[in-house]
Amino acid sequence: MSEEIGRVGGPKNVREALLISSETADRNRHEIYEFGPFRLEPAERKLSRGDEVVTLTPKVFDMLVMLVRHSGHLLEKDDLIRSLWPDSFVEEGNLSNNIFVLRKALGNDREYIETVPRRGYRFVGAVRQLPPTGRNAISGVLEGQIRDVPSRQTRRGWKILFAAAAALLLFAAVFILRRFRGENSASSPNSPHLAVEQRLTSNPSDVPVRAAAISADGKYLAYADPTGLYLSQISSGETRRWSLPKDFVVFPRSWYPDGAHLLVVRDPKHPLDSSLPNPSLYKLSILGGEPQKIMSNAWGGSVSPDGSRIAYLSHTNAGDLWIMDSDGANARKVVAGPDPNKGGAGQDLIWRVVWSPTGQHLAYIQAHYRNAPDPVEPISSLRIVDPDGGGASVVLEDARLGPVALWWGREDRILFSYREDPANAQRNYGVYSIRIDGRTGKAIGPPQAVTRAEGFIEGMNGTPDGKRLVLWRLRVPAQVFISDYDPGTRQWKEPRRLVLDANENLAWVWTADSKAVFFVSNRNGTWKLFKQAIDETSPEVLVEGPSISDPRLSADGTQVLYLSSSNPDDASFPAEVMSKPIAGGTPRVVIQGKGIGNFQCAMAPSTLCLFSRDGGDYVFRVFDLEHGAGRELLKLQHQVWSENGSWSLSSDGSKLAIFLDQHRIRFFSIATGAAQDVTVKDWPLQNGDWGANSQTVFMPSHSPAGVPVILEVDQTGKAKVVLQGKPNADFGWMIQSPDSRHAVLGEYIPTDNNAWILNDF
Template sequence: MTDHKFSVFKFEEIEVREREFLLVKDGNSLPVEPKVFRVLLFLLRNPKRLVTKDEILNAVWNDCAVSDNSLTRSIATLRRLLGDDSREPRFIATVPTIGYRFLCDVVAVEEGVNEFAMDETHLLPEIDTKNHPKPKFEPGRKRLSYLSLSGLCILLVVIVAAWFLVRQAVSTRDVHRPFVPHLATEERITSNPPEAPVDDAILSRDGKYLAFYDNLGLYLRQIANGETRAWGLPKDFVAWPDDWFPDGTHLLVTRREGPSRTLSLWKLSLLGDDPEKLMDDAAGGSVSPDGSRIAYVPGPKFGSELWVMNSDGANARRIASARKPDPPNLGESWIQHPAWSPNGTRLAYVEARFATAQADPEQFANSLLTSDANGGDLQVVLKDDARLRPALWWTADGRILFAYLNDPTSEREDTDVDSISIDEHTGKAATPPQRVTEGQGWIGRLSATSDGKRLVVSRENTTRQVFITEPDPGNHWWKAPRRLTLDTNESLATAWTADSKAVLFVSDRNGSWKLFKQNIDETTAEVLVEGHGMRFPRLSADGLQVLYLVESQPSDHSFPPSLMSRPLAGGPPRWILRENGISNYQCARAPSQLCIFSKLVGSDHVLVSFDPEHGVGREITRIASGGYYWSLSPDGSRLALVLDPHRIRFLSPDTGAAHDVNLNDWPAFNIDWSADGARLFIRSITPAGIPVILALNEAGKAEAVIEGQVGSNFAFFIQSPDGRHGILEMPTPGDNNAWMVENF
């Protein structure tokens, strides 16, 4: 086998003002950003040694005040260049909360080729900024390569070379994103604390104003001087910004109103005029460049269709419908974030869908499409892309900006802004996508000025965390919850151990989704199962096994997930079954042996029994529309299913006998049975937007037992088997703010 080697060295060109660094293999060059390059050098000088984050930060950033995020992004970039995987590292391993370790041997190899010497002064020489001379290579000077890889490392280098060539091919599913040595810089323009996270932020077309919404209301900010004031609206007027009209004085908003929380589109004025209603039962509006039309999604099934109306609300007509899923195991799709082309002849939008309904973490299969503004001529720009996120803007120079997860191994799933040039006449892609900027967190909204010189990115850094609560003696309320998982990464708990002393959860705190167990009176967690792509831990009927789903190939939704089990007392994992479209599963408690999983079959939600020893059993029930949220009673005698937001069905798995209960005053989302099987705990919300957990009996009596705060949210509530505690899953906001990019 040929001994492949990487050479790492600094390279300068007379035409380039700033330093450029390359990772070179057999003459093929991979550009590396300077800080990233220096991180690599530090790791290579310390092979197989655990180096702390502080060591690297001090060596590379020279004691400058930078956060761990800068180092995390540098490591992620190196992994992309090396073709490494944080979940199964072969080059760079993450040691959680401490630092990193370079796994391969590093051998200095002397060759008769001219290059830099090993020491730092030769490696990073000073530059004459006026003349920019190229380094002079003298005959006979020794070459020192940092890596001489053998065995597995040699094989991996070959893989890296193959990756570099393959990534140059352009396809609609996984397109080449050329390296951008100098990405545009995001600068924060709002500074809201986690207690008041910015949810939506929209830049006016002239770049003078920013409209943004947080849990306290709608605000207007002047870009030039930063002056911010609340928009003068009636107290009961709860609305968030959708888009600005091109005159720069009117704002299109979606309003939520009334006990039923209906949505409608309104026009607000900076000049003090009263709010003007444009359309009932509508949301998510986008104003055409000339201000004459508005694209929006109508209710009651928001996102199933895309409509266009005149700017005064007249002449509403449908122009597109969400397509049926293909393959059928993908969830139903919905249309989000319509964006107009520069001359108003076409619309772009994201057709979003969950690859697996209710998955934790959520699995996507989103598509980017363009359509004629009058309907028809549908063009698919990106198809069923697991890394595409639903935030769009079509710029004046013909680029569609979109949110994209370029690094799928990102511990926090940080999202970038990418762009793709579109032929406005055909609606098809004219060039491969190009990364524009990167930052920390999810992108909720994009907006730009008419001249294309300013871009605003609304970023969210909310993570779901596990909280513990207990009943308040003497009344039906539960006490204020306390946080159990003391980590900034996501932690998703869906089960208790049989003795009610510990919770089972998955978390990405170590760089990939692993399965943990944590006692409720402790602050640290124990890793039960290593690996990646894990979700939905549940307990077997006898309480001795933990069941969990594994996405073997998260980026390929045609590959079905596997249901696994592992003894809580220790032992190897065991495969149970593999099915497409699994969305949830639960087991009753002994002496019942009933276990059920649900899956999508076309548009139907099908519930099927299974046995942890023998696999798939019989079909229990099939729901044509609805049934995404369901729960099996502890004794296995009843199923509860949410048919629609205000109707719950109680069904016997044995006989099929069923009766429905209406929740006229409450919308129902996630549901779980109480420990004694007498009630359901339901995630809901009040007309004022306050999150609550309801307790509902089969006679239809509902009462709130936990109440949150305006702007907060509950995911679900699961009572411990002994009834003395409950898991309360709550999204916890971080740095949710708006950022601006100039001359992108």
């Protein structure tokens, strides 16, 4: 006989509980645990795998005992450190190193220890405590007293003592259990128990999971990464690659109810390149055979619970929602998005659509995008509509609502991603649910937390019975690198990391002497403006605030400018362009207004500074640091403007480069007002920045094989590759230093992008 365990000892606090459990390891001789192929005997200080003894250092062994004894519960880092090193001060890195050693000893192919970011660790393997046998069933303390039979009065005293001790232990166990569940004395007594996300895939950072879907019976996971599409049996972890034609790149979207077929979207190798085939929906069979095409110019598909219909999104207008029969026939529009011909493209987009369990309703998330720089995110709304387009209602509208993850778990419960702390700049998303009235489609109460973790949730789906939910997390922070120019070979050298921080870091401007860069970072949960020399490893903090972005340099090089907003999630709040002396001083407001999306200054001897504002049309105005906004320079109609609103002012102040779409650039003369449009063939574009010579523009792009590159493009549209990156780590920008010897680059580096599962949540 054996029993599942997940228990906590009973002293006054976690530290004491851990210390006691460590100190009593040798006394509790009946204590034996099993998990996986391992057998743990604390009293014997022995860990074995079958007949093989696994050697661990004393600290690592003690840590394993603590984790196993409190299986399923979070052990805080500080408590672990105090318990393992009670009489010493050690760095947190010592604990991390011991965790690494322990994981390696247990085998990295199986996940026993879960890391809860910034908090601690939890043992998530199934643990069994074996029953006592033979002499070991009696502890050493009681064994010595069993020889002398106590009197009736003594026995009564022992009963009272044991009853009091049991009550004390029960009270302490409840207290510690609350602590391990993330509750404290200030928590609501009705706070829900949060589910634990368990890892399903273990892809390395350079092979990120891009999409995943769980079968209706909860037995299989289909997931895609840059190497292909895979089918994994969840219970055993057995995984095989799906046999597909060469260059047939697909992402799983939805299983059919028969569990034998999968709806996928076939995407071009890079979605920015409009010259490649448009995305299309296909049906795959788990038994093999050729992919069956269902619909062209479509993506984001969701199969109805009875398998008779498919809801999907239009590639032509991403604000439209459609449904069709399962074979692609009888397509009809359910929701109409903004008209692209009237300036509505790129504003209100639908990213996810799912069916209700009965198939009588559709739920979708509509994201409203604003022309604003990072880190401003879209305002999203959760909406319900009938398949015939009637019964439309808004369930939730909230800037904290994630735009791309959604699942209808049970008839009255919809799950979605939701930003944990609106004040935290790192913007971690948890899974939340909201209950709805099936008759009115209105929310019943506020969103409720299901699970909390670190990172952005890229998507989710679950089983029809609502017992299993799969999600995949995405974390691709922008990182700052420096590349040096070799005048001898006329080549840019391999970039080296400048900012030694794994959070979001955005560096877009140099000091006038080319010795340092300014960048913003969301480390520690707050946006900060930093200055860092290119030969140093530590930055200097200049400004801290709730929303700081777009660092720029004044024309005379004495001021650093940046964009700020007291509430970046609310478009009704005005943005402010701030100025702070580099030598030190108090920041002050230069210009203020709604819809400010970008601003830049040329370099001396030019004094020109420009900003753009979205007010239906895009207006460019001159400004200066003393008098604020000045004359209007240029106005562009909405429909000819780029979706990302990117433009760059040359360092000599003579030209403006405006990126109209994926292949066209408009060069505008400041002096004459003349405009010239050029086409960059064969390369998809997003943005760009003038080189130091004010003659060419540096732009991130991708090769036909999907390899990230930096292009140097002249004013005739001729492009050449000047730097090539690594697969799956996109370039974001390249800005040359004033002396032309260096360039600061942004690279989006994947970290831990994998699929996770929630059971019985």
